[in-house]
Amino acid sequence: MHITLIAGARPNFIKIAPIIHAIHKAKELGENIDCRLVHTGQHYDKKMSATFFEELNIPHPNTNLGCGGGSQAEQTASILIAFEKELIANPTDLVLVVGDVTSTMACAIVAKKLNTKVTHVEAGIRSFDLTMPEEINRMVTDSITDYFFTTSTNANENLVKSGVNEKNVYFVGNVMIDTLLANKPNFKKPLFFDELQLKEKEYFVLTMHRPANVDEIEKFRQMMFEIVNNVHQLPVLFPIHPRTAKIIKELNLNASNLIIVDPLGYLEFNYLVQHSKAVITDSGGITEETTVMGIPCLTLRDNTERPETITLGTNELIGTNPKKIKPGLDKLFAGKWKKGGIPELWDGKTAERIIDEILILFK
Known part of the structure; x- marks a missing residue:
């Protein structure tokens, strides 16, 4: 066939x-x-x-x-x-x-x-x-x-x-997890990792690209403000989506712990995720990968098509209200984030x- x-x-x-x-x-x-x-x-x-x-x-x-x-x-x-x-x-x-x-x-x-x-x-x-x-x-x-x-x-x-x-x-x-597990031994440290003196579990990975989060300039500015100001000065690595890169220039952000980098390949990106303290994202697929890697994940959405990453995994829906970001990060830093498990199959x-x-x- x-x-x-x-x-x-x-x-x-x-x-x-x-x-x-x-x-x-x-x-x-x-x-x-x-x-x-x-x-x-x-x-x-x-x-x-x-x-x-x-x-x-x-x-x-x-x-x-x-x-x-x-x-x-x-x-x-x-x-x-x-x-x-x-x-x-x-x-x-x-x-x-x-x-x-x-x-x-x-x-x-x-x-x-x-x-x-x-x-x-x-x-x-x-x-x-x-x-x-x-x-x-x-x-x-x-x-x-x-x-x-x-x-x-x-x-x-x-x-x-x-x-x-x-x-x-x-x-x-989940075929996404097939790829993750097959390539885990090949995850590759990005060149900037050592240059920026990043330390394991002492930085965040951020991804945002959904129109609901990034297209409203003032809302996007508030979300970024809440993130960079509530991570206890830890670096926030932001491999930026091309459409988001155009918008973020309008924010005139001045945060020393925000590090914007170009989109990364699969192996480099997942190396960053694997060694991070947590991931902040509005992606769906990343919530599956963080669940399997046991990495806390704060999702900036009001709903998810992957509920098993919440009921079984390490994901939590923070929502799209910028004011909900600080309580989520406070919970993480207080050591109260759930451990999570891996869904069936x-x-x-x-x-x-x-x-x-x-x-x-x-x-």
């Missing part, structure tokens, strides 16, 4: 990597399986895409659709047009999409309209917040998916409640389970 894999943005690459490795392993064991990797080009900055293929030992894409830039509507339209041509020229048995970015939704739509089966890896997660573009992408993708691979039993329940036949739902675990073998199930489905 033949699978077309879709990657478009940084999180996709991390999730696709172990699936490719599992396909190659199955093929070496004599299974009739092959794949074609399509990069939609949704993220086109090298630091946000190409380096991940190199670091995670993923073959270069068979094609790059070059659909970067533009508004969400323009990007969606561009991917729809380009992937339709790609799929007509290269028919497949199954289109496999991961995560919740624009590429996920757009390529699923194209596949279904061309009567091609779709499987969604990381199906069923929900924030129930329709102001998030990702939530719309998840809902649309899952409404037309044929086979659903989930990270938690909670995701299974979301799908069944929405009318999905549970025989098409497979609880397999987040064991590094998820991709193998996915490919095993696909092989059974297409026999």
Whole structure:
């Protein structure tokens, strides 16, 4: 059988990597399986895409659709047009999409309209917040998916409640964690680590990029003020997203403990996370990685599509009110942060389970 894999943005690459490795392993064991990797080009900055293929030992894409830039509507339209041509020229048995970015939704739509089966890896997660573009992408993708691979039993329940036949739902675990555990021995200390005389557990890692946090200049300024002034003067490392970099220049921040750096590769970023005191973020995927690494995580969001990182892991929802940041940091410094545990099947073998199930489905 033949699978077309879709990657478009940084999180996709991390999730696709172990699936490719599992396909190659199955093929070496004599299974009739092959794949074609399509990069939609949704993220086109090298630091946000190409380096991940190199670091995670993923073959270069068979094609790059070059659909970067533009508004969400323009990007969606561009991917729809380009992937339709790609799929007509290269028919497949199954289109496999991961995560919740624009590429996920757009390529699923194209596949279904061309009567091609779709499987969604990381199906069923929900924030129930329709102001998030990702939530719309998840809902649309899952409404037309044929086979659903989930990270938690909670995701299974979301799908069944929405009318999905549970025989098409497979609880397999988390491919993000496959990549994390496989690459943990290769985490790489950034060059600036020693230059800045950073010390283990004596600095914070910060990531912020969601429009709800960074697009309102005054709110963003207040959030940054609360962070840098309530970390007991510890350094705050901020590998800054390109869109956030443009906005932060307008804040005129004057904080000696705020250290802004360029986006980092996967291995360097996770080295920083692994050795940090805590992570402050508005990302979803990072909350999964911190949970497995046992690192406290303060999430600057009012909801999460990954509740298991809170109920079982090291994550806490701080919210988007800047005044909630200090109490969260006070709790951390008081030594009252929870230890957390690792969710079921987040064991590094998820991709193998996915490919095993696909092989059974297409026999």
